[in-house]
Amino acid sequence: MEPAEGVRNDEEEEDEDFAEEWDLLQTDKGESSGSLHSGDAIAASTAAPAAAARPSAAPSNTTSSEGQDVEHQPGPAAAAYDCDALERAISGLAVTSSQHDAASQLTHVHGADGRTLPLLGVTVEALKRYEDDARFDDDTTTERACQHIFKATVCQPDGRIW
Amino acid sequence: MRLGCSKSVPPPRTRSITEALKKKEPSPVGRANRFISQTWSQRFRRVVAAVAREVQKERAAGVTEEIYLWFDVLSIDEHHAGDFAKGFSTTFMESIAQIGHVYLAVDPWNAPVVLTRIWCLWDSTAAWRRVLNSASA
16 A cells, blocks of 8 residues: 655665665666665675686586486485486476487586585576466465476376376 | 376477577576575565566676576475485585575565575575685685
8 A cells, every 4th residue: 555645654764775775885886776666576696706617526417318317326316306307397497409408518516425416507588488388476486386397397206297 | 217207298399409599599508607595485486587687787787608597496306305405515515616606586675584594594605605715716
């Protein structure tokens, strides 16, 4: 509900204060900022300077276009982050058939504990396409989106869909 | 391993690689270079909107590399979240270090939920550790 004209509540003042501070911060950085409204979500970006490649960094674990592991990585984590399932997840994202080639270029992080984690990334355009296709409403949480993605794309070993 | 579950799987779009190359479109997937830190109670559309704004800002600032977002909803199957959590302190830290750039989805901006979750604080810690390591190298 809109407050009566001329009436300001504390929240509004806080909003404006923050917006001003935010603008100042952006100006300090030589950037212009868009307007910020109450309740907006923002992404705070933390960029690290480019680091030299770590010698301990994992070698790549690639997947062929057929989804077969070229370099086999056994272990429970490898199963949890099955490239095959990820490929299907990407399919669910309405990503093109080039996903297979792209997936073959993905590298994994191999932790000291023997676990692996894929460094799968998607463009923001792909993400928005998925958002459009899935037709989530405004209240859909990211958890629900995750369930949606994997329910649609991953199934149990016996073939049942989650 | 292929699983026989094609029945309920939505068909992928069939735009060919050649077609994408002709249009000079970047691949929609690639090695992640931005890590999205958010909580699972956050609203999907708001997170995507915030991230899109940040990507736009980066591009406006002259970043030319293709930005690939690591978003846990794509990479972590919650049915295996328990397994993932066991690698919490090492593999996860290493993955953030390799990605090298974190987007913190701050929502709402005046009371960010993301700062009340240990996982997200861990994301930020991992990012800062990388910054500090890089600075001291």
